[in-house]
Amino acid sequence: MSTSLKMTWDLVSYAFCVHKISLHLPRKYETCRLYVLFQDLIRYGKTKQNLKRDDWLRALDVPKRWFWHFYAVSVVWNGLLLAFYLISIFQHQSYPLWLTGVLDFLTGVPSTDSQVPQLSTLLVQLLLCVHSLRRLMECLFVSVFSDGAIHVVQYVFGLCYYIVLGLTVLCADRRGKGTGTLLSQLDWFHVAGNALFIGASLMQHQSIVMLARLRTGKTGRVETLAHRVPEGGWFELVSCPHYLAELLIYVSLSLVFGCLFLSWWLVVLYVLFSQALAAQLCHELYISKYESYPRHRKAFIPFVL
């Protein structure tokens, strides 16, 4: 499990570095096929709109408004895994054979009956479901999407991502060291992790609402699908506070794990690189498109990056 996550992280950090290098390439390379393919794979939505692409690449586009599919899959899958975990705790039933087989394969550790239910696992599963459900509701009822696109590879990756995420949590459970009842395992890092999760979720929700209001009037009716300069709230400090909030949400889940689960830190590193890359591309677009764009604003981390 940690090998596949490390590979994903390596790929994203590699993409981040190559993008940085590509910024300094002469303009003639912008028509090079490999360059276009690379940009097509790392960009999506508004940062992809000005990319000059062949028709065969456009044929691989999927509407960005399908983002809700990721969260729908996550709610169903992670809800199912949570149900299996609750049944194993309260009815002392083992997981279905296929799930036990998958976890044995991923962890390399065979399951034992002596495993004590872990409070960290239960909390992370719950928070993952809450996060996915909120994002699903935001995609369906808050965000106003334009005709932006994502690559079909990004789409398939997004679907698999939330499946792997749920399995990663159950892999952590196999290595959990908590003893005693669920309540007796309660520690300061569970409280701190939950507090950070709530704060980061509020920050993300506020930013998503502010982006939606750039396109709706006071009545809530959609007036435009144009991209405008976001203002107010955390947007005064960074171009993409919702990406920063996403990173904080994953850090908060690592805290709930007591900061001890290495595979989850690899997930956090993946989110750091993927969201930093997306924020950087969005920031560059705003700066090149809007002359009056506030120069003091950073892309991703206030006052730093």
Ligand SMILES: NC(=O)c1ccc[n+]([C@@H]2O[C@H](COP(=O)([O-])OP(=O)(O)OC[C@H]3O[C@@H](n4cnc5c(N)ncnc54)[C@H](OP(=O)(O)O)[C@@H]3O)[C@@H](O)[C@H]2O)c1
């Ligand atoms: N964990 C992960 O790996 C991962 C990966 C990707 C995203 N996410 C999370 O998912 C959330 C959404 O991500 P995203 O990339 O879709 O964000 P985004 O590109 O900023 O889009 C969010 C919404 O705001 C609209 N929008 C964006 N910029 C706008 C502007 N300048 N003016 C008016 N409307 C604007 C978008 O419409 P358009 O249709 O025009 O784009 C879309 O409806 C984020 O919180 C992000 O952290 C997580």
